[in-house]
Amino acid sequence: MTDDTPLIDLECQSHTYPDGTVGVHDIEFSVYPEEIVAVVGGNGSGKSTCLEHLNATLVPDEGRLVVHGTEITDENRELARSEVGFVFQDPDTQLVAPTVVDDVAFGLNNHGVTGEGALERARDALASVGASHLEERIPHYLSGGEKRLVGLAGVLAMEPSVIVLDEPFAGLDPERSAMVAERLRDIRAEEGISVVLSTHDLDTAADLADRVCVMADGNAIGGGTPREVFYDDALLDRANLTPPTPVRIARDVGLDASDRPPVTEAELVDHLGDGANKTRRAVAASDD
Structure with a gap:
C-alpha cells in the first residue's frame, strides 16, 4: 500500500440512531499511512459518531467503509475491528481485569492469544506507552492519564494499523495531556501506526496533527493542515470554533x-x- 492509498476510506451520507436522532449527514473521511488526524468541532457536531464508523462500531445508513482496500460488510466487520483499534472517551469502559497487565492482555485472550505469549505482547505494549511501571497496579485506582495510557496499550497490543481515540485529553491536566500527546507521537513515529483523534483542545490539535478535519451539524465541512484550517476564519466561524x-x-x-x-x-x-x-x-x- 502506497502513501497515497488510504488505510481507511469512509463515505457516510447519513447515520440515524435508533431513537431517530441524526448523528451525521455527510462525511467523506480518509486516513493515510503514518499520519495523525485531529477531528475538531463543537459539542454535537458529530465527531464521536464519525469516529465510531471508522472501525464499524456504527455503520452508515447510506455509504460505505473501506479498510485496506476491502469494503466492510456485516460478514467481515472483524477486519475493521482488527485493523482499527478504538480507545473510548471514558477509559473505565475498557478496564475489566484485576491488574493492568491482565487488562492489556484481555483483548488478545479473546482473539485466541493466551498464556505467556499474550502477557509478553501486553508488556511490550505497556512499554511502548511508557507505562511498564503500572503492570501490577489495579486499573480502577489509576489516575485519568494512566488509565488513558493503559487503554491505549490494550489497543496497541492488538497490532492495528490505525488507532482512533475519542477525546483522549478530556479531563486531563496539562501535564498528563502532554504525556498522552507525546505517546501518540511516538506511536506514529516508532510503530508506523496512524492516529485519529477527536478533541476540543485546538492548541494540542495544532501541535500534534498533520491534518485537521472540521465538523459541524453532523457534516465534515472542511479540512487541511493545521495552518490552513486555523487561519481560515470562515471555516472556524461555521464550526463555532476559536483559533x-x-x-x-x-x-x-x-x-x-x-x-x-x-x-x-x-x-x-x-x-x-x-x-x-x-x-x-x-x-x-x-x-x-
Whole structure:
C-alpha cells in the first residue's frame, strides 16, 4: 500500500440512531499511512459518531467503509475491528481485569492469544506507552492519564494499523495531556501506526496533527493542515470554533501576514525571537 492509498476510506451520507436522532449527514473521511488526524468541532457536531464508523462500531445508513482496500460488510466487520483499534472517551469502559497487565492482555485472550505469549505482547505494549511501571497496579485506582495510557496499550497490543481515540485529553491536566500527546507521537513515529483523534483542545490539535478535519451539524465541512484550517476564519466561524492561542497571539502582533504564520507555541516563540533579533540589529545599525 502506497502513501497515497488510504488505510481507511469512509463515505457516510447519513447515520440515524435508533431513537431517530441524526448523528451525521455527510462525511467523506480518509486516513493515510503514518499520519495523525485531529477531528475538531463543537459539542454535537458529530465527531464521536464519525469516529465510531471508522472501525464499524456504527455503520452508515447510506455509504460505505473501506479498510485496506476491502469494503466492510456485516460478514467481515472483524477486519475493521482488527485493523482499527478504538480507545473510548471514558477509559473505565475498557478496564475489566484485576491488574493492568491482565487488562492489556484481555483483548488478545479473546482473539485466541493466551498464556505467556499474550502477557509478553501486553508488556511490550505497556512499554511502548511508557507505562511498564503500572503492570501490577489495579486499573480502577489509576489516575485519568494512566488509565488513558493503559487503554491505549490494550489497543496497541492488538497490532492495528490505525488507532482512533475519542477525546483522549478530556479531563486531563496539562501535564498528563502532554504525556498522552507525546505517546501518540511516538506511536506514529516508532510503530508506523496512524492516529485519529477527536478533541476540543485546538492548541494540542495544532501541535500534534498533520491534518485537521472540521465538523459541524453532523457534516465534515472542511479540512487541511493545521495552518490552513486555523487561519481560515470562515471555516472556524461555521464550526463555532476559536483559533488556537498561538494563532490569536500571532494576529494580535501582526505575524499572520508572514509566509508561514505560526500555529504552534514553538513556532510563535521562533517568530517573536526573529522579530526581536531584527529589532536589535536595526538598533545596532542605526547606532553605527
